[in-house]
Structures are given as structure tokens and as C-alpha cells.
Amino acid sequence: MLDRVRTVDAGPEIAFTLNGRDVAVVSSPAARLTTVLREDLGHTGTKVGCDAGDCGACTVLLDDEPVCACLVAAGQAEGRSVVTVEGLATHSPNAERLKAAFLSHGAAQCGICTPGMLVAATALLDRNPTPTESEVMDAIGGVLCRCTGYRKIVKAVLDARATPAQADPPAAGKAVGARIARLDGERKVSGTEIFGADAWPADCLVVRAVRSPHHRAGFTFGDIDAFVAANPGVVRVFTARDVPGENRYGVIPPFADQPVFAERAARFRGEAVAAVVGEPAAMAALDLNRFPVTWQELPANTTIEAALAEGAPLLHEDRAGNVLVRGRVVRGDVEAALAAADVIAEGEFETGFVEHAYIEPEAGFARRVGDRIEIQACTQAPYMDRDDVARILGLAPEAVRIIPTAVGGGFGSKLDLSVQPFVALAAWHLNRPVRMVYTRPESIMTTTKRHPARIRARAGATREGRLVGLDFFGDFNTGAYSSWGPTVANRVPVHASGPYHVPHYRALTRAVHTHLVPAGAFRGFGVPQAAIAQEQLYDELADRLGMDRLEFRILNALAPDQPTVTGQVLGEGVGIRACLEALRPHWRRAREEAAAFNAAADGHLRRGVGVAGMWYGCGNTSLPNPSTIRVGLKRDGRLSLHQGAVDIGQGSNTVITQICADALGAPVARFDLLSGDTDVTPDCGKTSASRQTFVTGKAAELAGRGLRRAILRLANAGEAAEVVFEDGAVTVRAGDHARRIALADLPLDAHGYVLTGEATFDPPTSPLDADGQGIPYAVYGFGVHMVEVEVDVELGTVKALKITAAHDVGRAINPTLVEGQIEGGAAQGLGLALMEEFHPGRGENLHDYLIPSAGDMPPVQSILVEDASPVGPFGAKGVGEQALIPTAPAILNAIHDATGARIRRVPATPDRVRAAILAAKSARG
Template sequence: MLDPVAPPKSDTTVEFCLNGRTTAVSAAPASRLSKVLRDELRQTGTKVGCDAGDCGACTVLVDDEPVCSCLMAVGQAEGRSVTTIEGLAHHSPNAARLQQSFLDHGAAQCGICTPGMLVAATALLDRNPAPTETQVMDAIGGVLCRCTGYRKIVEAILAVRQAPAAAPMPEAGSAVGSRVVRLDGLRKVNGTEIFGADEWPADALLLRAVRSPHHRARFRFGDLDAFVAAHPGIVRILTAKDVTGENCFGVIPAFADQPVFAETEARFRGEAVAAIVGEAEAIEALDLSEFPVTWEELPASTTMDAALAEDAPLVHQGRPGNVLVRGRVVRGDVDRALAEADVVVEGLFETGFVEHAYIEPEAGFARRVGNRIEVQACTQAPYMDRDDIARVLGLAPEDVRIIPTAVGGGFGSKLDLSVQPFIALAAWLLRRPVRMTYTRPESIMTTTKRHPARIRARAGATRDGRLVGLDFTGDFNTGAYASWGPTVANRVPVHASGPYLVPHYRALTRAVLTHLVPAGAFRGFGVPQAAIAQEQLYDELAGRLGLDPLEFRIANALTDELPTVTGQVLGKGVGIKACFEALRPHWKRARAEAEVFNAAAKGTLRRGAGVAGMWYGCGNTSLPNPSTIRVGLKRNGRLSLHQGAVDIGQGSNTVITQICADAIGAPLARFDLVSADTDITPDGGKTSASRQTFVSGKAAELAGRELRKAILRLANAGDGARLLFEGDRVTVEDGGQRWTIALSELPLDEHGYVLTGEATFDPPTSPLDENGQGDPYAVYGFGAHMVEVEVDLELGLVKALKITAAHDVGKAINPMLVEGQIEGGAAQGLGLALMEEFLPGKGENLHDYLIPSAGDMPPVESILIEDASPVGPFGAKGIGEQALIPTAPAILNAIFHATGVRIRRVPATPSRVREALAAVHSRG
């Protein structure tokens, strides 16, 4: 733990009881209680996600009542009792039971909302020991979660009065497949986990960015030196001229185009043009309206149509036009196939910007250590950060150290740099630590979004229900800079067929530059948008042919021996048909129940059930994608796992350890995790594209097997030998013989271990040719969702009643964590379908931008299919990205079943549903 932060000077002392002890603190009475708790009393378990009472992460008990501490002045706490997560277990016996129940049920994923959830749930149980599910949902309704989908949280609260289930660590060799509680879970439930905004050196300066208020504007600065002189406590103002290396960064090196600071022209609302660095009190008191910058608003391309117009202003200097990149996959003769098809359907589909809305805003600090820079921040990609910061500062990569904190949700946006270049540059130049935390409006305004899409597609089938062709064109609004636009444009054409045999296929995509916030990676990389189009068209084909939508999909589903649209024959591990077949009994029940309900309905409510399938390639598209893992055996008999795969809530800290343990044949309890740090962990690659369980997990399996071989060599034992870890000794049993290795007597290797296993895994893929033919991914995950909905025909309101989700995960390394990913993904899919759309310049908060709350999420039944991949670790595939993809199209298909109306622009808000219903009614 770093030095505590010195409190600001104040003549006012506020006294209250904090976690059972009388506390006096010097603070302005109007200061937010949340800020005083965190910054001055170091109760950092209380999280701040919005400073507006919208997210509930800062919930504490005040006189035993849950309160958003960001909305309460510390002066209001005078003489009262305040309980934070740090003291909750001592305050109430229900809290301790809740913490264990959260662990047992997998209710804490990233952990950023967990303290608020536990505080709210404790208050409920203290007044009502046996609440109903509805009462639980009401109690936690003010605390938002973006990871779990809420269902495991609700289950954990309802189960707290039951005797805790015994969950001992699995025996050696049986970790894979076990419902192991998160190995890092205790820190999440007791409030000790360190996130980006939770620690910094006591002498750290604070940094605040100056950002463009316009979508596009030319600007010039006034007298910056005079501004500094007029504001005591400000140390320096940084602009583009202060960048010591290249004033650009980007997640894809060939498309690294985003400046740290705009130089003469800002290309989107929120782009940084300068940074003010100084003492915290001075920075927090700043009125940026006084900052000496003059803006000249310029014509802006804020739609793709505007950007593609012949006279559109160039968004990106140096590029011919505003098309950043094109994607293409073509197979067969789609024009002829559709001309000869018995039935053809077509449609135009649109999606908007979607905000990641993780509860943790971007945060971190940087400090200069000699001629090196260290950055501690929330990130999904430490080695990518290292390379970008080295570029910006003009340093060698080895002179940059990235230390990831715990990440309070990521979903793709924390792959891109946020605070890192600002604080690194300031700390480098000023030789003092510098910290920065985004406000919620700043986070929403400036960080990457899901790409808005405009998709036109035609699909055809034969009379007997066989797909013959799909013609797909998609434009994706990538905003002002590249970010992951090239990845989306190239991934979508591979996936836009869905997991079906489509003999004749053409998919053409464009990533289009506009003067809007950059769009980047977001759980699915464009595939969810494509699925909304393709899965609705396939439903329409089934309807036109008089076929059951589920059976139509089963008849066309890929199998081991059928080629994909890139010509790849996947071989073993294609479980999509099994996923659909697992839904059959649920489908028959749900469709029949909906028909009975609707036949008897006298009011405005109608019910429907819809289905959709998905597939998703794990990792990069036809590009190298390696991970390296190191495991070392220490003299005390414990194992250090150097695991650079950042856990953003998906569970990689636990899952990769389970894999490594079984590869060695060692007990899981013997492992010490050395988390991601570019100085001490090998490059585990970025946490994205459902690659960590598959790629880093495979590297962990190989590294574990290398260490096992090294141990066996010491005893000259065979591969089938059994290892027994006992204190500082390892016993090898083989064929009735035993050898004991005294670890304390062995020399240490260059890593400081007795023995080390290290391995790199790079999935086998091949480049795509000019028509997109080749092997873009080594492993695909598959899945199918069925959603039951209720639609109010008068209000246009759609309510999800149940989600049934079947996923082929190859091998469920940890079934509890797999379920958590499915439920969390389904919640984000529900948001995509029904409520989420970001309009740049509007709704830059969690009050106006709606994400699902506990009351919006229906029960989720997960069905795990294990069609093992011959490539993945113990047969495993990824699951994180896939879980989101089929939910939205399944909901849209369910709306059609309930109402006969197709919604082709999402989200399907009540106004859009009512408009569609009215249009159908007007046509008779």
C-alpha cells in the first residue's frame, strides 16, 4: 500500500462513528462524504462510479440505512454512525454470511459494484431476514452492475440463510471442471481490492484535461503562462508541443492515428487539447471556462452519409476520403443463387453507438523512476500500453513499466489508452507522480463505443428450407480515429453468415470515419450488429416457408465436416447443432405457452418466444495472437504463476490457474498468483476476443507440462508418475517406487526458482486471400439463446421473462464462472436490444444513459455443451464475447412472435415499438 493521501487543510472538524470507532476529520462540511471517506480516511472500498447517485457503487450505511455517499455532505454525518464495506462484517453477522455467499455463488465478477451491493443487501437482511426475490431486487435496484447480469447476486442474497455449501479446494488433478470460487474473490467482497482510483503516492499531482466542446473545431491558445501564474498550485500546462516522442497512439500499430493532444484541430467532442497539472486543491477548484483557448467551430461529418458525401470534410488527414478500411469475404455466386432461390427476404438494419458503461471510470497514476516511467492504471492490455507509452515518450519499451490494477469492467474500451498518456507524459516531464481519474461524463464523452452499423442484407432458401445464399453489406461508424475499426470491418464478414452452411455468400464492409467519438472494441467486435440482421432474416425465411424457426436453424447448422464461408472445415468441436437441439424442449414449451396466453388475452399484453444462434472466432482474425505463461517452483514447495492475462471480471486469474494446476498435477491451493506487470510477467496478450481461456490457458497448460517434465526428470520418472507436494519437498510416485526431492537443497535458476516452466502458444491460423478464403481462427465458440418476452401493445414496452442459453464452451474449466459470463453477456444483449443508445453530446451520465438494472433481468437458464476443441486447453473455448451475441436478435424475434412486427432499428424502445405497431395497423 502506498502512503496515505494527506487531507486538505480545513478549519472545520467533523466527528462521526466510522465502522464502530469515533473519527474526527478535517474537511469542508459540504465535501462529499464519499470523497472524505476515500481520500482522507482511506476507506477505498467505497467506490465512486458517477458522483451523481446513479450507480450506487458508493453506498454506505448511515445509521443503518443505505445511502449514496456521493450525494451526502460529510457535515451531514456529524454525530452519526457510518459503516463502509471495510467494517460491514463486524457491524452485522448478515454481512459476513453475505460475503461468503457472494463467493460461493460467483456473485462478484470484476468487483467494483460488489461493496455497494453488499451494503444494500446487508441493510435488507438486517430488517428482513427472509426477503422475497422481488424484495431483493428492490433493495439492490439502486446499485448498477455491468458484469454479472444480477442473477447470481440475487441468488447469493436469497441463499444467505442457508448453511454454506462446503467448497474445499479440489484435489490435485481435478481442478478443471470444478466450481472453484474466485481465487481473487476475497479481496472483492471485503473491499480491499485495489482499482485504478484507489491508491497513489502522497505527493502526487492531479491532472485535468481540457477538451473540445465541439464535434469539430479549430483552436488556438492564449497566454498559458499567465494562466498558470494567476492560479497558485498549478504546476504546468501540457499541450501537443510538450510530447517528447510521437504525438500519436493506437491499438493497431498500422493504424496508430490518435494524438495525445490535438494540435490545431479537434476532431470529436471531448478530444483533449491540453492538460493542466497541479496540486489537488488547485485543480479541483479550477473553472475551465476561464482557460485561455479560443474555438472556431467547423463543419462536421456527424453521420456516415455526411462522411461519405463527395464534398465531406476530411476526418482524417492524409487518407483519400473517409473510408478507413474495407472488409470482404466472397464464396460462390451469390447473385445467381439468390436469383434461383425459392424464397428471398431482405432488410435494412441499423444500430447506434452503445456505451460500455463499466462502473469504474478510467483512473491511474504514473511516476518517473530514474530514466524509466511506471504507470499503474486500469487496463486490458498492459504490453500494448507499454508500447504506446514508449512511442509517446520516445523511450525504449523496456523503459516503460505498466502495472495493471484490478479492472472494474472493461468489455473492450479499456484496451484503448485513456489516462495513461497524460499521466505518463506529465510524470516524465515533472519528475513527480501524477494521477488522473475520469469523471463519469468525461468517460462517456471520450471513450470508445460499440460501432453504429447500417446493414443491408438479402438471404435466400430453397422450398425445403436449405439456405442457398446471403448478400451482406455493412457500414460501421468508427468515429474520428481508427481504434478497432479495421478489426470490426474484417471480423464481421467472416461471421455475418452465422453458424450455418451458406454455400453462396458475399459480405462487404466499410469502417467509416466521422467527427464523432471513436468506436472501438466492445464484446463481439461488430458480430452482435451482424447477428441482429442475419438472425432476423433467417427467421423471416422460416416464416415464409412455413417452417419452425428452431428446426430451420438445426437443418442449416454447421457440422464438423461442413465448410464455413471462408472455406474452413473446422473438424471436431462444432457444437452449434447440439446447442439448438438442447433448446428444443424449452422452445416447444415457450411457444405453446405464448400461443395459449395470446389466444386468451383480452388486454394489451402479448407474449412471444424467439431464438437466435451465434458463432465467434476466438482471438485475432488471421493474425499472430500469442500468449506466454511462466510457472516456477519455489524452495518452500509453492508454485508461482506469472500470469499476464488481465482479469477484468471474467475469471482468468482463477481459470488459468486451474488449467496450470492440472497440467502439473499439483493442488490448486499450492499456487501464488503473480498478476500482470510488464516487469515481472511475460506477455499474456490483451484481454479481448474471448482469447484468454483459450490462448493464455493453452500457454498455461503447456508451461505446466514443462514444469512437470522438469520435476519428473529429477526423479527419472515416467509421464504417468504422481506428484505429491508436502512442505518443501516433492515426492514422485511411479510404479510402486518413490523419490523425494528436497527443494531447499536445489540451486535457483535465473528466475529465482528451483524449476521453471515457460511456454508460448499462438493459435494456428492462415491469412485470408482476396476473397476472404482461409482459416481465420483456430477455434470458434457456438451458442443459441431463446428469449421469452411480454409486449404491451399500448405502451410499446417489452419485458424479458426468461432467457435460456445453450453454449458450446468445449470444456467448462469452471462452470460457475462460465454461467456468470453467460448471464452478464445476456444482460448486455438485453440492453442492446431494448434500451441502450448513446447520442454524442447528450446523455453523458448514467441517469440518462440506461443500462439494465436488477429488475430488468429475467431468470437465465444456462445449458453448457462441451464439444471439446482439439486445440484448446483440456478442450476449452472462449465464452466472454459470445454470450452477448444471440440475446438481442432472439429478443427481436420474440417481439415478432408476440406482435407480428419486425424491429429493424435497435434499441427497440417503447416509442419505436409503438411506431412499428402503428405502421402495421395503418396498412390494414
């Protein structure tokens, strides 16, 4: 039977075979195949990440050959076979084995690239059942992933034929520590997961933003009514005057300063000044260059130096000298300590903007439901979105509902609003559903970046190798609006010492406004930039003392009874020394191998080994940080877990269920997960700062234990009793006695359950005083990365050969997911070190902005150290943020080890490496 679909576009009938079934679509032959597959035929498993053939998320099989469907015109499919991820299982016997291998190895994290990876890998295995690692990398090299670090994907493809079927979920009480597959993994590998651009009502209007082409510009509107009248299908144009509430939002309420629409002047390239809403066909054809707006380009501060210069244009009248906020941590007398030090190392360091480059662009839709607004979108912070949208629309927060979709990567940028204000405003006024999907250039142009930093630092040590002091100063370019600038400015001084005992310390920071895209949250909140400085200085101190660089760090590693630079004594759970010591045999082996290679080499290749440590406070800095979890026992004997922590690929859907299951004493298979919806789940806070496993996980543990106690009370049993969950009943056993409680006739509580456990956890912290002394975090994670590199000293190219990563995670709730975070973080750290830098106004695509591909990532060996936190759930700490921090400084130290050249400006591109090598040779000669 032939499936016929008529699209809104006029055109001929295009017939082809889709997943083994004949279909026909009336469409323009020039339409993208991705558009036809997704919007006309409903096959949304094929993802769109760039529409330029750069990311490979839209890979399909065209006559059994993998192609980027965004580069294939619909007319090219005429009479041919197209296979998408939805049809892989019936197309190839290799597909089901691959899916099982992906789940077993944790090769699908956020899942946005997974369909493209599976299609490309299936094509490889169909023609070559036993590929080499190099052949696998070549086959998937055209598909970008920002989450996994590729290594688990490569291993899954290599092991696809040998991977057994998934094991049964662990028994009750055995979930924590088990390598269970993601509970949402099947949806990711089948292509059925719903992301921001995958589902909306059929009658949705489309919104597109009119954005500034200049870094700073005044503007005036022409005849907007005439523009609407001249463009059939355009329904309305919205500007700042149409915002019914406050025309501003922001992630930190005292600094909520970003407008939905600029008023009178735009402060960065890409800032929205208006939004045009209309029917999909009209909006697709609309040329926004014809929108009636006149721009007056104005002088702009595009560097920190320009922003701080006398007479520089102010972005905010209430912020003197364009300084948003200052951070400060001071302990002891650093000037006296450095004056008395036996050795000193000092330097200036600089980092640039770094793009998040998640493969899923921002997307979602909104609809008005009576006097409420509902938004379905990709977000890391549903309750923050709810409160901001309520402020913008002038509504009570309860009148706004946020329904998070699956998030195709976030890393911090999806903490900030993107499409939400535009679709909400339009849907509210028009009483029709409205959708919006950012283009890749729009996403890169307008969304937050990692803060560029200028850092000066000076460190000193005794001749015995003991650190005596560190003096650190950093300016961070926070762009035109605040975003997470205050968080970065305050987090960096706490962390800039590294995980070492530094008795005398001064760290001062400034977040500085410029007329550039706002910088915001990005995996590490400024700590990766600080680590690039501090870890290179510590290497220099060790070299000047003639000490082994790893042993220098072991000697100075923070001990449980030593105060941090904020005066906090952590006590139990300080695993940095264990991480460093775990690297000793790997360090010796790598150093010996590099020395042997260099001794034998007579050409232009040199090998080096670098090491760097890190620590990272889980959660907000000295601020309330609560999460609430609810778990309910249903009459059928199943358990509903109301878990509002958004899973952006890190695995919170799975990990928090594992924690709750063991706390309750129930098998994971008994749980039904309710995620993220602000009408359904309590507030679990934002997914950021490595807080969900720690904070929400602890709330889940407490809620599970609370429900267990309620069941025991119902059975009049003591704490030692065993609870067995059955269909329609629970049985409580204590010694030789057992009581079976039928659930069908028991009354329901206010939540609709037989019994409910609900708990809130807020980590114990204290405010910092004027010198930054206090308890900023309840728990820190620790880690060390060792990187082996090969440098072409003639070309300046750097190749990472292996990464060995030791991380103290307190307790590995799910070791497979922990390893995935380490490998993914290491990949982003490699990009920070060697290739990634965004220049506003240039390179607003994934062709010019380079991120690591499969061929760039070396093997990663993860060493999991479990120095349990007395506060965390089952001892667990966060790992997502910390996994990125030590990679870049370890690479930079390895480059120095290989060449003698120091890289003070990242990324270490070939031209910079070559220049540094020549400068080092000149200094020596």
C-alpha cells in the same frame, strides 16, 4: 480513542462513528462523504462510479440506512454512524454469510459494484431475514452492475442464510471442471481489492484534461504562462509540443493515428488539447472554462451519410472518402444463388452508438523512477500500453513498466489508452507522481463505443428450407480515429452468415470516419450488429416457408465437415447443432405457454418467443496472437504462476490457474499468482476477443506440463509417475518406488526458481486471400439464446420474462464462471436490444444513459454444451464475447412473434415498438 484526520481543505472538525470507531476529520462540511471516506480516512472499499447517485457503487450505511455517499455532504455525518464495506463484518452477522454466498454463487465478477451490493443487501437482511426475490431486487435496484446480469447476486442474497462455508479447493488433478470460488474473490467482497482510483503516493499531483466542446473545431491558445501564474497550485500545462516522442498512439500499429493532444484542430467532442497539472486542492477548485483557448467551430461529419458525401471534410488525407478500411468475404456466386432461390428475405437494419458503461471510470497514476516510467492503472492490455507509452515518451519499451490494477469492467474500451499518456507525460517531465481519474461525463464523452452500423442484407432458401445464399453489406461508423475499426470491418464479414452452412455468400463492409467519438472494441467486435440482421432474416425465411424457426436453424446448422464462408472446415468442436437441439424442449414449452396466454388474453399484453444463434472466432482474425506463461517451483514447495492475462471480471485469474494446476498435477492451493505487471509476467496479450481462456489457457497447460516433465527428469521417473507437492519438497511416486526431493539446497535458475516451466501458444491460423478465404480462427464458440417476452401493444413496452441460453464452451473449466459470463452477456444484449443508445453531446451520465438494472433482468437458464476443441486447453473455448451476441436478435424475433412487427432500428424503445406495431397493422389491413 478518537482518530483525528486533518485534510488539505480548511473547515471545522466533523466527528462521527466509522465502522464502530470514533473519528474526526477537519474538512469542508460540503465535501462529499465519499471524498472524506476514501481520501482522508483511507476507506477505499467505498467506490466512486458517477458522483451523481446513479450507480450506487458508493453505497454505505448512515445510521443503518443505505445511502449513496457521493450525495451525502460530510457535515451530514456529524454525530452519526457510518458503516462501509470494510466494517460490515463487525456491524452485522449477515455480512459474513452474504460474503460467503457471493463467493459461492460467483456473484462478484469484476468487483467494482460488489461493496455497494453487499452494503445494500446487508441492510435488507438486517431488517428482513427472509426476503422475496422482488424485495431483493428492490433493495439492490439502486446499485448498477455491468458484469453479472444480477441473477447470481439475487440468488446469493436469497441463499445467504443457507449457504455453507466454502469447500476446500479441489485435489490435484481435479481443478478443471470444478466450481471453485474466484481466487481473487475474497479481496472483492472485503473491499480490499485495488482498482485504478484506489492507491497512489501521498505526494501525487493531479492532471485534468482540457477538451473540445465541439465535434470539430480549430483552436488557438492564449497566454498559458499567465494562466499558470494566476492559479496558485497549478504547476504546469502540457500540450502537443511537450510530447518528447510521437504524438500519436493506436491499438493496431498501421492505424495508430490518435494523438495525445490534438494539433490545430480537434476532430471530436471531448478530444484533449491540453492537460493542466497541479496540487490536488488547486485542481479540485480549478475552473477549466477559464483556460486560455479560443475555439472555432467547423463543419462536421456526424453521420455516415455526411462522411461519404461528395466534398465532405476529410478526417485523414490518406483515406479517400473517409473510408478507413474495407472488409470482404466472398464464396460462390451469391447473385445466381439468390436468383434461383425459392424464397427471399431482405431488409435494412441500423444500430447506434452503445456505451460500455463499466462502473469504474478510467483511473491511474504514474511516477518516474530514474530513467524509467511506471504506470499503475486499470487496463486490459498492459503490454500494448507499454509499447504505446514508450512511443509517446520516445523511450525503449523496457523503460516503461505497466502495473495493472483490478479492472472494474472493461468490455473492450480499456484496451485503448485513457489516462496513461497524460499521467506518464506529466510524471516524466515533472519527476513527481501524477494521478488522474476520469469523471463519469468525461468517460462517456471521450472513450470508445460500439460501432453504429447501417446494414443491408438479402438471404435466400430452397422450398425444403436449405439456405442457398446471403448477400450482406455493412457500413460501420468508426468515429474520428481508427481504434479497432479495422478489426470490426474484417471480423464482421467472417461472421455475418451466422453459424450455418451458407454455400453462396458475399459480405462487404466499410469502416467510415466521422467527427464523433471513436468507436472501438466492444464485446463482439461488430458481430452483434450483424446478428441483428441475419437472425431476423432467417426467421422471415422460415415463416415464408411455413417452417418452425428453430427447426429451420437446426436444418442449416454448420456441420463439422462443411466449409465455413471462408472455406475453413472446422472438424471437431462444432457444437451449434447440439446447442440448437438442447433448446427443443424449452422452445416447445415456451411456444405453448405463449399461445395459451395470447388465446386467453383480451387486453393489451401479448407474449412471444424468439430464438437466435451465433458463432464467434476466439482471438485475432488471421493475425499472430501469442500468449506466454511461466510457472516456477520455489524452494518452499509452492508454485509461482506468472500470469499476465488481465482479469476484467471474466475470471482468468482463476481459470488459468485451474488449467495450469491440472496440467502440472498440483493442487490449486499451492499456487501464488503474479498478475499482469510487465516487469514480472511474460506477455499474455490483450484481454479481448474471448482469447484468454483459449490462448493463455493453452500456454498455461503447456507450461504446466513442461514443469511436470522437468520434475520427472529430476527424479529420473517416467510420464506415468505421480508428483506430490509438499512443504519444502516434492515426492515422485512410480509404482512401489518413491523419491523425495528436498528443495532447500537445490540451485536456482535464472528466474529464481528451482525449476521453471515456460511456454508460448499462438493459435494456428492463416491469412485470408482477396476473397476472404483462409483460416481466420483456430477455434469458434457457438451458442443459441431463446427469449420469452411480454409486449404491451398499446404502450410499446417490452418485458423479458426468461432467457434460455445454450452455449458450446468446449470444456467448462469453471462452470460457475461460465454461467456468470452468459448471464452478464445476456444483460448487455438486453440493453442493446431495448434501451441503450448514446448520442454524442447528450446523455453523458448514467442517469440519462440507461443500462439494465436488477429489475430489468429475467431469470437466465444456462445450458452448457461441451463439444471439445482439439486445440483448446482441455478442450476449452472462449465464452465472454459470444454470450452477448444472440440476445438482442432473439428479443427482436420475440417481439415479432408477439406482435407481427419487425424492428429494424435498435434499441427497440417503446416509441419505435409502438410505431412498428401500427405499421404492421396498417400493412395487414
